[in-house]
Amino acid sequence: MNLNCYTNQTDYGPNPYVTNVEHMAIQNQNFRTAIWTGRHMQATLMCIPPCGEIGLEIHPSIDQFIRIEQGCAIVIMGNSQNCMDFRQNMSKNDAVFIPAGNWHNIMNVGKQTLKLSVIYAPPNHPKGTIHHTKTDAENSHY
Numbered sequence: 001m002n003l004n005c006y007t008n009q010t011d012y013g014p015n016p017y018v019t020n021v022e023h024m025a026i027q028n029q030n031f032r033t034a035i036w037t038g039r040h041m042q043a044t045l046m047c048i049p050p051c052g053e054i055g056l057e058i059h060p061s062i063d064q065f066i067r068i069e070q071g072c073a074i075v076i077m078g079n080s081q082n083c084m085d086f087r088q089n090m091s092k093n094d095a096v097f098i099p100a101g102n103w104h105n106i107m108n109v110g111k112q113t114l115k116l117s118v119i120y121a122p123p124n125h126p127k128g129t130i131h132h133t134k135t136d137a138e139n140s141h142y
Contacts, residue, residue: 003049013042013043013129022069023119024045029047030045031047031134031136032044032063033046034128034130039122042122043117043119044120045115048108048114049113052134054106054107058101059101062100063100063121065097065121066106066119068069068095073107073110073114074089074107075096076104076105090106096121
């Protein structure tokens with residue numbers, strides 16, 4: 001398999017698309033890359049350095065599915081920023097379902113880069129979004 005094809009940073013949605021998400025996630029070097037944006041769902045890839053994190057966030061009307069493709073992490077979640085009563089260790093091939101309206105964060109607790117695949121329903125970012133760094137993501141205004 002030629003992995004060079006996974007470095008293409010094109011958002012293929014809403015067209016039919018087949019790919020190896022694990023390989024794409026491992027090749028992804030951006031904090032966030034949207035790879036498929038449809039009318040009702042979006043797939044992105046994330047790259048979190050050791051000791052890094054997604055950052056505490058909430059999506060009031062978006063459900064999320066996050067799968068670890070490489071590395072290990074801790075996910076915390078709760079109904080408010082001050083009551084994060086869900087905490088779970090995660091490793092390769094584990095996934096977490098995050099219901100809309102839940103505060104959450106995923107922190108890289110390993111020594112290697114954390115690689116994630118993420119599904120938002122409905123989409124959360126503009127089609128073709130690429131955030132090279134977490135700072136880029138925090139500074140985006142959409």
